[in-house]
Structures are given as C-alpha cells and as structure tokens.
Amino acid sequence: MATATLTIDLDALITNWRALDARTEVPTAAVVKADGYGLGADRAARALMRAGVDTFFVAVAEEGAALREAVGPSPIINVFGGHMSGDTDMMSDMMLTPMLNSIDQIVRHFEALPEHPFGIQLDTGMNRLGLEEAEWAAVAETVLSRSPKLVMSHLACADEPEHPMNPQQLATFKRLTDGINVPRSLAATGGILMGSDYHFDLTRPGVGLYGGMPFVEATPVTSLSIPVIQIRDVAEGETVGYSNTWIAERDSRVATISAGYADGLIRAMGANVDVFANEIRCPVIGRVSMDLITVDVTDVPEEHKTLELLGLHQSVDTVAEAAGTIGYEILTSLGARYYRRYKSA
Template sequence: MSLHPRALVHLENIVANWRAIGAMQPGAEAGAVVKANAYGHGAGQVAKALHAAGCQTFFVAYVEEGMEVRGVVGDGPDILVFNGASEIERIEVEKLRLIPVLNSLTDLDTWIKYARSSPYAVHIDTGMNRLGIRSEDVPALITASRDAPPAHIMSHLVDSDDPACPLNAAQRQTFSELAQHFPTARKSLSNTGGCYICGDFGFDVIRPGIGLYGGGPPAPAGHRPLPGMTLEAPILTVQHAKAGESVGYGATHKLTVPATLATVALGYGDGFPRSASNNGYASLGGTPCPIVGRVSMDLITIDVSAARDLAKPGVFAQFIGPEVPLEDQAKRAGTVGYELVTGLGDRVRRIYD
C-alpha cells in the first residue's frame, strides 16, 4: 500500500459533465478548457477521453500545453492557445496547427506578417480589462485583418457566476455587435458560468472549464455536476487525546473534550491549502471529520471521534469527492475550486478510472 495521497480521476464523470453542459446551449459546439493540466486532473488523459466522446475544440493557456494535447488528440481538433505565441514558438505553432489567440493589435500585425495563411483567433475585450483588443480599437482590427481574417473571435464574461448580473447581457450585446464584422470567424463567449445562463450565450463554441471537473458557480436546476476527482489521503496514525491538550504547530486548536485523532499523509507540500487549518474537513465513510490544528507540509490531523470505528492506519480519508464537494471544501479554505484542484502537486498520484 502506498502512503502517498492520491487523486482518483473520474474520466466518465468529466465526459458526462461535458455532455450535460453542452446540452444547456443547444446549437453551439461544446469545446473544453484543459489548461493547467486540465485543472490538475491530467491534460493528456482528460483530452483523450473528451476527444473519444466527440470533443473537437480544446482551449489551453500556453503553447506547451497545446503541444501535449495535440499529441493525444491527433491532427483533427482545433486547439486554441489563450495567451498567444511568442516569436520563438511560432514554428511549433504552425507545425502542430495550434491556433494562437491574439490579444493586441501589435500581436495581430506581427502574426499576419509572419504567418499570413495560418489560422489565428482574436480576443476582444468587452469589459474585463484584462486581455484582448479594446472595443474602440475594433475598426483598426477590421482594417488590419481584412486580407487575412481571424478563424475565431472570442471574449470573456466578467461575472457569469451571477446569472442576474447586468454586465452579462451588456457584454453579450457588445460582443454580438462587434463579432458580426467577422462573418467567417467562429464566435465564443461563454465559460462555465456563461453556459449556465438562460438565453443565447452559446454563439458557435462554448468553453466550459471548471464545470467539467465538478466545480464552479451553482449549476441550474436539474444539473448536479459530478466530481472530476476524489482526493484521498491515507491515515498514518490514530491516537486518543485528552481534553485540554492542543493539536499541531502553534497549538492553534485546543481540545475541550477527549477526542480520537487521525494524522493523514497530505499537506501544503502536496498543494492542499494551509488556509484549511481548523476550517476544512475530511470524510470517513460519509462521516465528516474536521481538520484540527494547522495543515503542515506533509500532514493533516483530523478529528475522527465520530467515525472511530473506521479510523485505522492505511484507511484513506476523502478530502474532495462525492462526500466532500469541491466548492464546499474550497469555501472553507477561503478560496475557490479552481485553486484547490490546480494547486495539487506531483506527490498526489493520479489514478484514472
């Protein structure tokens, strides 16, 4: 038995989430965001499973990520690179038919001069003020791209986590008006939250990300995202502690009653956040077991008093999964599901089912 923490990656669940989200925006193609190692789940395995299920458009952040996905899905699918491509990456981008997303007029000018016949995408900023060509610069974009039009036009919603936010409708309207100047380009606006909004936010291609992996904003009625992974860690020791004793570094937790404590092989050295100290929890057989004391580099102590019959060395406690929803654990740690799964390191062994 390995004493490492492990992440059981549920590829069938990820595919099921992809299909369910795709059905929410009928008429749009369901792409998949697999950047950041498929949000910590393993880009190669996830992309392979989604491609087998029919996915034909993938999104990554960096050229290196696109190279990995291309090696798995073959020559057919489109792979778009959100952060574009540097000068030294252009040869690989052309050879592997990756599609850089150009985020400024300067990027556009440089790319067209270098690779006039190669496909590219353009990000138009409709309110995020982060990446993309500003709305007022679209006339210059139209002129600059007239002889070599973009294959894709995209933008990004500011607050799609809140379906009622008026910015969503405003951005959709702005994007629709600007994108019509590029009739041959495929249009894309919606991330996971955008896919959840009622109405026509799908355009040509949707870009679900965190929703594929069981996290993100609250899903609409009738859809319950399935967990993309089950994060587990083995119990190393079980001990009984007295009332008045403390637990862990800094004595940040003091027992008011006698307790049975289990120490598990997981910590911030594995990417589990220290902010979960005295806030997060694990599950043993469906029984919540609170984290007591500080999360340390390699170890976490949990109070297993309510599940003492199950708490034995070698038994795995669940920290994300069917019994510990991703966003619930993230909220207790003062973060979001994105950070929790993308932060898991190589010491957490991925096992694919």
C-alpha cells in the first residue's frame, strides 16, 4: 500500500477526556468541531459517548447536523457559530442548540424558533464572537426570561497560564454573569488546567482530548506510519530534492516516503523535523514536496517498509513547532489520502 496509515486510538481519546474530567467537579463536554480536529467527529463522539459524554460542541450548524446523524437523538449538540441565516430548519430538525453571538442572532432565533433551546456567548475581551458588555446589558433581562441553556465565553490566552488576560477575562465573565440562574461555561482545555476558578458549571475540552498542548500529560491519540517507496545510495557531494537544498556530506542512503504537503505535512517543517525507524531518529532532508518526503536513513542498519512521523516518539506539537505553527493546524490538516485505522478495546 502506497498511502500512509493514520492510526487513531479511541481508547487514548477516552483516557484524555477522563483525565480532564477528573480535574473538575462539574460536567465535562467535548468539542468535536472540524471533524473532530481532523480525526473523525463521528467515531470520536461515539467513543466519548461510551465514556459518558452527553454534550458536544461544534463550530457550525452543518457540522452539528452531520454529528446528529452519527450519534442519534440523545446528546446535546451546541453550535459555537450560533444561528446564522438559513440555519433555522437545520436547528429545528437536527435538535441543535445555537450559542447566540449577536443581537441579530437573538432576534433571528426568537422570531423563527421561539420555543427552541439556545445559549448565549459573551465577549469578555477576545473580540471574536459574542455579545459585548453594553449589548448584554441591553438584552440580558429579555434573554434570561427565555431560559437559555448556557451562558459562555472563551479565553484568549489559556495556553499561557500566567498571562494577565486570563484573570482579566475571568473577572469580566463573573461581573457579567454572577447571580444569573443559568449554567455557565468558560473553560476549554487550558481553562480546565488553570483550576476551579475557571470551571463554573460546564467545561468543554477540545485539543487536549486529541493529545495536543497545553495538556502536557495527554496520551498520544494519533500515529502516522508512512511507506518507504524507494531507498537509494547518494554519494558525498550529491544533492537531494527540489532546489538542491540538501547536499550529502558523506556517502548516504536516502529513503523516499509516500506523503507530503498534500497530506497536511506542511512544507515549512522541512529539515526541522525527523521521522523514526523504531527507536532510530532519521532526519528529513531536502524540501517537503506535494507527495513525497526524503529522509536520511544512513544510520539505520536494516531496511524498513515504513517510517513513523507521529506517535510515541514525536507529537503533533513537535511537528507543528518544526513547521512554525500549532498542533491544531497539524491535526486538522491531516490528509484525506491516509488510510485511517481506528483502534479501541
């Protein structure tokens, strides 16, 4: 088989959810937006349901509709993007709960679906989604009289626990919501790790479930094994790949493996990242191209049919750092060409 194998460990996903849930005394939901951070929202959500998750978050209504078909009628599915124009039938038919972000969305929802569940998102300083303080003051009485299911906000700097923005947003959220008789949510993965002050009534981890930072103790969920297409001898002084960016400083053996930037392995990672032959670290050399990557396997004593890029030896965040990006981008970019293998006890 010439395509790489992306193995997704659903037991590890559950382990991470349980570990984050154990850090709180309130219910823990799960964020499965962007197709479960690229790993398959349907499979991830069904596994998490077996572990006890009954509330999910997605980005947009279309994701919510697909998730509803995968998980059935029982879980709550909240939509961060709220109630957009054209979403009404989907919200109703698929039993989705929009987190309303603006006065326009509130009006749209109350007029179109007056009895339908909803939540409210408040902006506490991120300036991305949610009602600003003055808007909330103007509509809070009306909104609260209709019994929202949740009032939430989102932390901008939770991956930096000491950042002054965190207590600032916490104070704003408390000022806007203390005394309301509605469940509140502020913490995603980073907020959970910062402690109980941020937990309120519901937490909603995302990237930490899938093995990403800032959850340092996360169990790896993904591994990526890439087939070796060809191994060649390269003499000292010869070059490898586009633009002659790598020149052999010794007689070398070079493996060409079957993956590239079309598979989400970002070109910028280039020679900053390694792959592994069992325990042996093998540097990527030359340019990452669309379908192929070249690797120095001179120090590997025997030929390997596959080499590992992601797994126990190297996390998505390590690969992301090599590419000058974040683990979220690596996860959500993992390509459609991979053979996806799900494993679970």
